[in-house]
Amino acid sequence: MNNDYLRIEKAIQFIRAHVNKQPSLQQVAAHVGLSPYHFQRLFRQWAGISPKRYLEFLTVGHGKWLLACSRSVLQATYDVGLSSPSRLHEQFITVQGGTPGEYKSHGGGLQIDYGIHTGPFGDMLIAQTRRGICLLAFVTETTQPIELARLRRLYTKAEIKQNQDTTAPTAQRIFPAPEPSNNQIHLAVKGTNFQIAVWRALLQIPYGRVISYNQLANTVARADAVRAVANAVAANPVNVLIPCHRVLRANGEIGGYRGGIDLKKELLAWEAYNTEQNESLAPPA
Template identity: 50%
Template sequence: MNRINGHSGRTTDYVRIERAIRYLEQNYQHQPGLKQLARGAGLSEFHFQRLFRRWAGISPKRFVQYLTAGHAVRRLRESRTNLDAAYDAGLSGGGRLHDLVVNFHAATPGELKRAGAGMTIQYGIHPSPFGECLIAVTARGICHLGFMTAADRRVVLAELAAAWPRARLAAAPRVTAPLARRLFARGDGKASGIGLHVRGTNFQIKVWEALLRIPQGRVASYEDIARRIHAPRAVRAVANAVAHNPVAWLIPCHRVIRKSGALGGYRWGVTRKKALLAWEAAQAGDIKSSAA
């Protein structure tokens, strides 16, 4: 696995943090303290607290408070205004969509019909703050980014092959490593000049473009997205399009939650979705630090 600015170690950190989040989910009603969390992670209290702060920028206690449904509902109400503002500012079509400043390219009708015939897709597996990820690129940009564990590698590669069934896949970690560095080297999750090349129906493309307008640290409901693409009754179809997003994190489907405040599902695991949302909120300063 490639080492990217220390992120190899941060991948290991994430595995421990994910285990701690699961423990909190299962034992939240008992309000587990730092000692219990540290024991579950196999670390001393001091090392666990330091690890969590280094990874998320906040204490475990603040992290758990963020993950409550009540907080999620409040964030949803606040974010709705932000989403409206993003649309009202004229952010439509390709280019300069949200804080990542990505260039969004949908596959042309001809490319859809050819299903990748004559195309070479290069891919590599790299560490990230949220575990290993597979990054795949065409000549026009990133066509796939998916999180995984070592046991999932074959499954994720099979998904990539199924999305572009007639393309030639080539392992090329030296090609994708610079992209991984750009995407994950900064602590605030921002990058510029990133190209995306995605394959989907017209409806899916509209939904994915809408996701790109949700600012970091904010969330939107499926109903919000449906309303913004002028299909208010198509909430179920929106949810389906969100679930089939091929580019994790860059097209931020993790920022879509249910209007009740429940997080809903996530293609790369609900625990990872919780980690992504809380980590982004911490980076954006939406969760205040605490010594507790």
């Protein structure tokens, strides 16, 4: 895993744990084994802002504000048929369900290549077929075997092998910051019709915005099935690209995330900052 991200993650955890004491830059830097100058430089290189400014995006208060701010944008987006701003993301990423034959055969005859690659938020396990990415998960040494077992459960009869060379070009396209490229990323996922409908709805959430589980249920015309929608979100096999991290509880709390709550907060903060830079949005004081 990228040592820079490990230091960043350790620093964020330290600041959050001591938020009431408001630790100084010197204290945080010492905690991660760097001088204040080098830590500040490292953090700005990773996030684009100071540690103190970045942590403003990690609060529940900011989650509530972001939900309120997103509501009007999302409603307008849905009202005009997803013409803007989510259309760019929708065109950037295409989602295909598995073919009936693949579903029936449990992946029999399917070749899946996977690789472990380092990104700005740590290591990622990327698995793909010829049709597209079928699994993307953030992993640690502990969770990597768990995610590989998940992949094998989804495709019990597929030929699954590690092939870093095949997945490396895909890994380089996961985090184009902050604008997506013109080249599409294709996802070939396995799920029920309902799950795939929810995952496609997630793609409609614009970059830097969030939605509540209730709002998401409404978008798939299942307002009475919030729990089922939440379960479909949790079953998302392609983290980040299908942005389940953009779903919060109605009160602005973060909720769960397969990669961990801290990672979900960091992803939202990263996106919120980039959106603020692009759209001159400012969080509350």
